[in-house]
């Protein structure tokens with residue numbers, strides 16, 4: 001007889017720009033046991049002048065991962081649910097049957113540059129759109145991407161019937177339901193930041209058909225059972241916050257009094273806070289605050305700092321780049337042994353967005369400023385981590401001013417939280433302690449939302465309370481390294 005279990009198992013599909021993973025979470029006795037059952041690389045595919053994602057390849061990996069997830073359970077146990085989160089802004093245009101009718105561009109494609117230039121040249125429009133959506137003008141916004149698609153191929157407005165953001169699209173493939181989740185839709189610069197519905201005036205401004213979208217779903221909505229996957233036929237699809245950053249923030253065990261700055265550190269550094277209202281004044285526009293919506297009615301005002309993309313892309317140009325964990329530690333230790341950088345990179349330089357050579361882009365900025373070039377990989381690593389630390393601190397100073405709040409600590413999660421140099425540089429530049437947590441933030445936040453929807457956990461504060469007890473963390477005090 002198979003054993004009857006009191007544990008709840010769920011699967012998180014968590015897709016990032018450079019890798020994807022499927023994880024199984026088992027909730028039992030107020031503890032979350034995590035198992036990574038599948039990890040696979042992801043990359044932008046440059047074809048001619050444009051950049052795309054391999055959506056079919058990702059779907060294949062997701063299915064493989066979910067099969068492995070089902071197989072990893074004790075006999076007789078089932079996966080109660082699955083949730084999908086991905087990076088923000090990218091989407092699939094489909095016809096009424098769900099067939100993709102336009103290739104999915106990657107957000108680093110420079111097709112949006114012309115639209116962005118004309119937008120930022122008109123401060124009145126810029127402010128109007130910011131006040132409506134709470135999202136600053138950034139090259140990657142879905143608004144600019146969709147406007148470019150519609151302007152270049154006007155027939156798409158009749159061929160495509162729906163616009164599904166990536167988590168929406170994978171939810172559709174899993175469940176057969178075409179919906180738009182609120183947290184991922186919030187990254188598009190097309191939602192009304194106050195009502196959480198679509199902003200008609202913004203859709204009109206960018207020429208995007210309103211009929212492509214359904215009213216945004218709140219987080220935790222059930223989408224029915226998984227179809228066409230025998231091993232998961234009893235598994236429910238739950239619309240968790242589709243935006244990976246929202247999930248990562250959900251997992252961060254922030255103090256209830258709002259004194260923590262949250263930093264999800266991966267390809268991007270997302271530096272932000274939790275708030276019951278958006279920050280929308282001119283200072284927020286200038287500081288490029290994105291008022292992310294959680295899908296539960298509150299906000300996460302945050303700023304995108306270029307993040308470890310700067311390091312990852314630079315490393316590609318060195319034969320000696322680290323591949324294994326031990327090589328990483330060696331590189332970070334070599335960089336830590338160097339003196340702190342005297343001059344820092346301006347990490348807001350738009351030349352770092354998608355250069356053909358990141359090392360050259362860095363060198364060009366340094367040469368323009370008549371500064372010495374780093375002499376080897378360790379020196380580039382030191383310069384990049386110190387500069388990112390300052391980039392984080394600048395955002396924290398802006399958020400402090402704009403919100404009028406006092407922050408006492410920075411909680412860092414994601415891959416960058418394991419980088420001691422980056423953690424210390426952030427603490428030093430911000431003058432605040434950094435609590436770095438060993439936490440696969442987005443996958444864990446994804447699971448937290450499933451467990452709440454399944455009623456295995458009451459709410460997010462309760463989940464965070466339990467999670468804190470099992471977290472491995474380390475504190476970096478400012479001025480100690």
Ligand code: LFR
Nearest residue numbers: 086087088089244245268304
């Ligand atoms: C992080 C992230 C950021 C978003 C960027 C592009 O993975 O989701 O929040 O601004 O990717 O989508």
